[in-house]
Amino acid sequence: MTGFRHRLDIAVIGAGVLGLAAADALARRGADVVCFDGRQPGQGQSGGLTRTFRHRHDDPDVVRLAAESLEHWRTWEKRSGRVLIGPEGTVYAGMDDSDAEGMRLQGVRHEWTDGERAGDVFGPLAPVSGPLLVDPGSGAIRARNTIDALSEWVGDRITPQDVHGVSVPEDGDGVELQTADGIYRARHVLICAGTHTPRLAAGAGIGIPLDCALHARPHYPVRDQFQRTPLPCWVDRSGAFGETVYGSPIGTTGRYVVGLIGNGVDVDINNGLPTGTEMEAHVRRLSAYVERALPGLVPEPVGIRVCVMSKLPGGSDALGAWHTPGVTAVTGHNLFKLAPVLGELLADSAQEDRLPDELARVTERALEPA
Ligand SMILES: Cc1cc2nc3c(=O)[nH]c(=O)nc-3n(C[C@H](O)[C@H](O)[C@H](O)COP(=O)(O)OP(=O)(O)OC[C@H]3O[C@@H](n4cnc5c(N)ncnc54)[C@H](O)[C@@H]3O)c2cc1C
Structure with a gap:
């Protein structure tokens, strides 16, 4: 594509902790990824200095995700040379x-x-x-250190522009993103736009009750x-x-x-x-x-x-991810602690164009009213 039209492989919308974690996982796998956000990274729900990393959740599948996430957090700490979760418990x-x-x-x-x-x-x-x-084994997440480390790793794959809309063209050739500086066609789009996720996902026909x-x-x-x-x-x-x-x-x-x-x-x-x-x-x-x-x-x-x-209707700690060909969207409550493992699962989703089973299971429960 030429002129005002651009083509890319994987687009991540949002440079909060989830979008950055997914973009980082994709970049490490050698994928061609661009992360869109009109604001500085980490200015949405991921802002501030502290979050709790805890293992206990009502849903045992989320406990497992938290335990897996902690292993990735330790890898992130080694890569960044910084404390990201303290020893407080x-x-x-x-x-x-x-x-x-x-x-x-x-x-x-x-x-x-x-x-x-x-x-x-x-x-x-x-x-x-x-x-x-x-x-x-849990503790306080150093939220700003985390965003700083991820932003550094994702680097110039972050492009400072908002996505106005997402749509699935009838010609079946990728997913369209409308931004201030042009129109993009991506093979896969990960919508990690926090509170804006439902509006953007609606453009791809995904309904999210957030x-x-x-x-x-x-x-x-x-x-x-x-x-x-x-x-x-x-x-x-x-x-x-x-x-x-x-x-x-x-x-x-x-x-x-x-x-x-x-x-x-x-x-x-x-x-x-x-x-x-x-x-x-x-x-x-x-x-x-x-x-x-x-x-x-x-x-x-x-x-x-x-x-x-x-x-989501499941209330505190409910996490949901939705998939339609070419698009995966994620949102929920208290997701900072799960960012490393969700980043990997979202990267799987973008590369394989399907919803990983772990995410499908927790989403079903997230839609049941608390
Ligand atoms: C006060 C508070 C306390 C919390 N406590 C905990 C806790 O103890 N433990 C825990 O695990 N979690 C906690 N959470 C939840 C956790 O912080 C969030 O779940 C997590 O930060 C969400 O990250 P995100 O990347 O999905 O969203 P966000 O951080 O909101 O990132 C979304 C990004 O998308 C961008 N964006 C939006 N629209 C567009 C667009 N159209 N185009 C391009 N970019 C766009 C935004 O600018 C933003 O940067 C807490 C949240 C809050 C608010």
């Missing part, structure tokens, strides 16, 4: 044996600790009665006496302190992020109502939680990240 409250079933089935190391010994595994925590589940809402995640200073040891990531589903919450250290900065989990804890941005007062209410709830549950933190937030959270 994750502590969970409000769990029983059935919640650890996926970890047991997949052979993921985990331990139980009595509530009285809570201080040994999570110093800032107030006394708790139930047992705590500990996932020692719900998007605003999420508030304030961070709090860690008190001096707890600064010396690495603090674990935290998941509290016990209800003992009145909220269902996750938390994570921000590397070694002495700050700790806390956010609400569950239905109705994100602010609807589709109904046109003002969102400010709802966001403030969520921050107040979190600060009150910190005061009750985490006396080792100062309950005054010193910063906040407000971002768009996306969920």
